Amino acid sequence: MSKKCAKCEKTVYPTEELKCLDKFWHKACFKCEVCNMTLNMKNYKGYNKIPYCNVHYPTTSFTAVADTPENQRIKQNTKVQSNVQYHSEFEKQKGAYTQVADTPDMLRHQQNTKNISLIEYHRNFEESKSQFTCVTDTPVMKTQLTNTKNVSLIEYHKDFEKSKSKYTQVADSPEIQKYLQNTKNISLIQYQKDFTDSKGSCYQVPDTVEMLTHRRNTENVSRIKYHADFEKMKGKKLTVVDDPETMRIKQNTAIQSQVEYHKVKDQLNEMEIRRPDREAREGPARPQPGKISNYEPETNTGGTPYSMRNSQARVVYDSNIGKGDPEPPRGYQAPPPQSYQPPPQQSYQPPPPQPAMPPPSEGMVCKALYDYTSADVDEVSFQEDDLIIQCQPIDEGWMEGTVKRTGQRGMLPSNYVEPVN
Known part of the structure; x- marks a missing residue:
């Protein structure tokens, strides 16, 4: 057709x-x-x-007429049928979704809607600022609030338990990889720029509670590591070659030691030397009178009679001996007797006694409540009723101490022991 x-x-x-x-x-x-x-x-x-x-x-024109009962009944039936049809289609489509790609117009419309919503929200917020209406919570409202809070907590924990340890891994698309690479490059460039700008400048900031805690934990861990290495190296000797710097230090130490020793010796010698000076200031000591017999005249074997006559000495007789001692010639003065002074002797001073070392302090002492077996190399094992000395708390739940029975030192749980002192 x-x-x-x-x-x-x-x-x-x-x-x-x-x-x-x-x-x-x-x-x-x-x-x-x-x-x-x-x-x-x-x-x-x-x-x-x-x-x-x-x-x-x-153009179309309309004529207003009064709704008759028949028209009203038809309109009501139409509305009811429309609601029934709408709910029927809604129930059928419930849970079904149709995904479509966002066109540029839709994206622009969404952005505009978002901006308008923010503008409207801020406008309403500014208008309603500092305006409040206080109403009393009725028992029904309080009950509803409590139920909503409980239901929210239950729903949150239920969803949290379901999603715990569940992960969905997706492959990085080329756009995401390019974005990550660009972000990494920008971060490196910005870091180098900031590092160059801040080179040589210092910024002082107050220590927060977290920084102080981290510093104290770092110090405790460093001390534990140091003591662990010290215990491993205890009793071991390391022989190294003396370099010129070490030899020079040894030589200077020996010279200083000799100087210190000779300083005491020279002080004693100076005290002995000062003694004759004191005697010189007080005057010479009076010599003891000697005997005439100690001075014998020279024997003249020859010469003129005048010289022989002058050289003759008069004889003084001693009643004790019965023998005469020759008198010294006139004008002769006997020299003072020489006094013999022995050389000064160095007095030996014993070294002062060394003070006795006090017994090492045991510090904080704890008693083991249970048996414990170490789970790592930096921990110690102990048995029930063992004494732990020199205990140092590290952080919450752990401390460091030495088992008095075995002499081993390391970390141990603080809830396995109780303090004694």
Whole structure:
């Protein structure tokens, strides 16, 4: 059956066919009913299945009439049927979703909606600022608030337990990899720039509680590591070659030791040397008178009679001996007797006694409540009723101490022991 044009009633072939307003038209016959302007599918307007242009499109008018009971009943039935149909379709589509790609127009519309929402929110917030309406919570409202809070906590914990230890790994797309690489490069560039700008400058910030705790933990861990290495190296000797610096230090130490020793010796010698000076200030000691017999005249074996006469000495007889001692010649003065002074002797001073070393303090002493077996190399094992000495708390739950029975030192749980002193 051939198709007829609605305008010229001639056969319409597929190449020039135009289907619109439930009729078939030639493309050249699809014209405005009033001005005969050629129309297309974009600029036509249909009225009673007749095409019109925008200018000659007939305007519609309405006549207000009173709703009769029949019209009201029909309107109510239509509304009910519409609600039933809507809910029926809603229940069918519940849980089903259709994902479509966001077009640029949709993205622009979403962004505009978001901006408008923020503007409206901030405008309402500024208008309602400092305006409050206080109402009393009724028992029903309090009950509702408590139930909502409980339900929220239960729902949160239920979802949290379900999603615990569940992860979804997705592959990085090329865009994400490029973004990560760019972010890494920008971070490195910014870091180098900030490092160059801040080189040589210092910033002082107050120590927070977390920084003080971290510093104290670091110091305790360092002390534990030091004592562990010290216990391992105890009793071991390391022989190293004396370099010139070490030999110079040894030589200086020996010289200083000799100087200190000779300083005491020179002080004693100086005290002995000062003694004759004191005697010189007080005056020479009176010599003891000697005997005339100690002085014998020179024997003159020859010469003139005058010299022999002058050289003759008078003889003084001693009643004790019965023998005369020659008298010294006139004008002769006997020299004072020389007093012999022995060389000063160095007095030996014993070194002062070394004070006795006090017994090492045991510090904080704890008693083991249970048996404990070490789980790591830096821990110690002990048995029940063992004494732990020199205990030092490290952090919450752990401390460091030495087992008095075995002499081993390391970390141990603080809840396994109780303090004694």
